[in-house]
Amino acid sequence: MEETKLLMLYGCKLAKNIEENLPNLANRPGILLKSCDGIIGVFSNLKELLSRGQMISGQSQELQQTDNIGAGIQEWLKTGGKSYHQATDLHNPQAVLGNPRTRGFSEGCANLKGVLGQQESGLELMISGMNVKSFAGGIGGEIIQPVDVDASGSIRASSSQCKRRRKDDGHKIRVIRVAAPQMGNLDLPPEDGYTWKKYGQKEILESRYPRSYYCCTHRKFYNCPAKKQVQRLNHDHSMFEVTYRGGHTCHISSTPRPPVEQGMIRPIATMQPPLPCSTSSSVLTTHWLSMDIKPSVLESTATIFNKQMFQELGGEGTGSSTAGTLASGRFPDNQALPVADMANTMFNGGSSSSIGIENIFSSMGDKWN
DNA sequence: TAGATTTGACCAGA
DNA sequence: TCTGGTCAAATCTA
Numbered sequence: 001m002e003e004t005k006l007l008m009l010y011g012c013k014l015a016k017n018i019e020e021n022l023p024n025l026a027n028r029p030g031i032l033l034k035s036c037d038g039i040i041g042v043f044s045n046l047k048e049l050l051s052r053g054q055m056i057s058g059q060s061q062e063l064q065q066t067d068n069i070g071a072g073i074q075e076w077l078k079t080g081g082k083s084y085h086q087a088t089d090l091h092n093p094q095a096v097l098g099n100p101r102t103r104g105f106s107e108g109c110a111n112l113k114g115v116l117g118q119q120e121s122g123l124e125l126m127i128s129g130m131n132v133k134s135f136a137g138g139i140g141g142e143i144i145q146p147v148d149v150d151a152s153g154s155i156r157a158s159s160s161q162c163k164r165r166r167k168d169d170g171h172k173i174r175v176i177r178v179a180a181p182q183m184g185n186l187d188l189p190p191e192d193g194y195t196w197k198k199y200g201q202k203e204i205l206e207s208r209y210p211r212s213y214y215c216c217t218h219r220k221f222y223n224c225p226a227k228k229q230v231q232r233l234n235h236d237h238s239m240f241e242v243t244y245r246g247g248h249t250c251h252i253s254s255t256p257r258p259p260v261e262q263g264m265i266r267p268i269a270t271m272q273p274p275l276p277c278s279t280s281s282s283v284l285t286t287h288w289l290s291m292d293i294k295p296s297v298l299e300s301t302a303t304i305f306n307k308q309m310f311q312e313l314g315g316e317g318t319g320s321s322t323a324g325t326l327a328s329g330r331f332p333d334n335q336a337l338p339v340a341d342m343a344n345t346m347f348n349g350g351s352s353s354s355i356g357i358e359n360i361f362s363s364m365g366d367k368w369n
Numbered sequence: 370t371a372g373a374t375t376t377g378a379c380c381a382g383a
Numbered sequence: 384t385c386t387g388g389t390c391a392a393a394t395c396t397a
Binding site for chain 2: 197198199200201202217
Binding site for chain 3: 199200202204205211213215227229
């Protein structure tokens with residue numbers, strides 16, 4: 001549920017910021033459209049995540065509420081977002097789903113799109129659909145797929161191509177779908193905060209694309225059992241299906257730290273020393289509304305906006321050092337990085353930042369002006 | 370030259 | 384027997 005809550009708040013915040021800064025953004029249609037795309041991606045992923053989640057849990061009432069996720073954001077936007085915290089109790093997902101003011105992200109986004117004008121060609125906006133390619137650059141929202149594990153621990157096929165599966169060895173299994181890179185090496189699997197070593201590739205029956213097998217780089221030294229499989233979707237080659245098996249144990253060190261795999265939060269906005277599994281030299285960590293949020297999700301989400309804004313603002317960022325950039329919170333010319341502040345403000349409730357969420361866009365507006 | 374990737378062969382579950 | 388998963392030698396690359 002943590003991804004759900006994260007996406008929910010993040011999308012609402014972005015929408016609110018766009019609405020509040022339409023005067024500034026009016027002269028920057030590129031930023032506007034990309035921002036809108038990002039928001040729609042967030043909300044669409046949220047919708048899919050919720051739908052799938054409820055299908056798994058079989059809670060029909062929640063499903064109905066999710067389907068009704070409707071006019072709420074529009075209504076909420078009309079209030080100027082001022083009633084956000086009153087309208088949404090993010091500590092209580094039931095309250096969020098049941099609250100008419102927070103229902104209807106899709107309609108809200110459609111409304112935004114109407115405000116912002118015609119979408120770019122090539123920009124896939126499938127607000128009511130499930131097929132959103134949310135973010136350019138290959139960092140996509142995380143969409144959890146249902147995985148069926150029967151009582152014996154073996155995996156039941158959840159797709160037609162999974163006819164036989166080896167018995168699970170008791171490891172936790174997690175299946176997600178992420179957007180494939182749209183530039184550069186298109187075969188590179190999406191970054192997820194860990195380093196992986198490819199140990200095999202295999203053509204899979206009835207699949208157009210081969211499946212790649214990865215294990216944790218540190219399997220040798222830390223006996224880390226984590227593995228993942230990456231395969232491009234048959235029907236949508238721009239999406240990867242990534243199957244994670246087993247959790248990382250290689251992060252265990254002399255410094256106690258909750259495992260990322262278990263989605264446990266870390267202390268307030270501190271810079272962590274590099275860890276064996278992390279691809280980053282440092283990791284931006286947050287606490288946010290006391291929620292359990294996987295840092296990888298947080299970083300990916302925050303990076304989307306970072307990359308888009310950075311490019312639009314004429315930066316030379318490549319987005320290759322996501323966590324490092326966010327952690328530094330600086331442009332190369334040592335300017336403050338608005339999105340880092342934004343992420344910091346958002347995910348830390350604004351308590352630890354001198355820049356409030358309301359000021360982020362206005363400060364950016366200064367740059368644009 | 371060490372580490373990563375590729376790829377054919379082998380293993381094991383269904 | 385078929386197929387997915389893994390191994391390990393060969394190859395590549397920084």
